[in-house]
């Protein structure tokens with residue numbers, strides 16, 4: 245029996261060692277690959293870009309909309325060299341859910357986990373020193389102590405309850421349904437870029453990553469800047485719907501506490517209210533193929549008047565501007581068909 249157990253134990257250890265070795269072998273070449281890719285500017289033709297009809301000349305026609313310059317350190321990651329502490333922490337939050345979640349992390353989770361870790365470390369050190377063979381040659385045979393067992397059952401339960409209350413509250417907040425008047429934006433993941441459809445405004449935007457040199461020339465962070473941003477109004481409920489045309493992507497913007505999978509054949513939906521105007525950067529967060537790391541997200545939140553100017557610059561219309569309801573519905577249906585056709589073309593290309 246004892247031998248069988250030993251064999252199982254060694255078998256398990258050997259399996260773990262083999263898995264570890266495979267893990268090292270698989271992961272080792274990656275840093276070299278990543279560096280090689282980061283160093284080189286990505287050629288434009290690698291990413292298919294589809295220009296929706298009427299988009300090219302519309303910007304010149306209106307002229308009222310100017311892309312917003314990003315604020316350094318806002319809505320983007322911080323470099324370790326710039327601010328070591330901030331680079332290891334969450335980004336500043338610009339939604340109420342984000343502020344709530346960050347508060348929960350900073351004031352509940354982090355203190356609790358720090359106290360528990362230090363307490364366990366202290367216990368271990370005490371046991372190692374006090375009950376080592378030299379100091380305690382004749383060990384006690386005690387195996388049970390009712391009082392201690394009750395304490396180490398009750399205390400963790402209390403800690404879990406303390407964590408569960410804000411945790412479930414946060415979950416419920418994130419499931420809140422957007423109100424009827426919310427602005428709908430459908431983010432569609434493609435291999436490897438994003439498309440943003442505004443069914444209420446009759447606008448579609450295709451968003452590709454800028455090359456490093458273009459991004460830096462724009463005063464934007466490299467690998468996060470895009471040619472066409474997802475422009476949204478600030479301070480009003482947004483109905484963000486995500487889906488994908490080919491494989492699973494994930495629409496994620498850390499400073500807006502927003503991450504939602506974009507799954508082919510499924511429409512996921514979550515409400516988003518951005519508190520401050522600004523440019524907020526994110527990335528696809530579901531491994532989706534060779535250029536997964538090169539399909540960034542840039543959300544530009546503008547006051548309503550400027551958002552209206554942007555819609556006009558894209559050749560769209562604000563909802564309510566057109567009186568005919570039936571016509572609008574027909575158009576939306578046609579647009580979806582067109583988007584599907586485009587997706588098929590992209591997949592075929």
Ligand SMILES: [Cu+2]
Nearest residue numbers: 493528532536
């Ligand atoms: Cu992706």
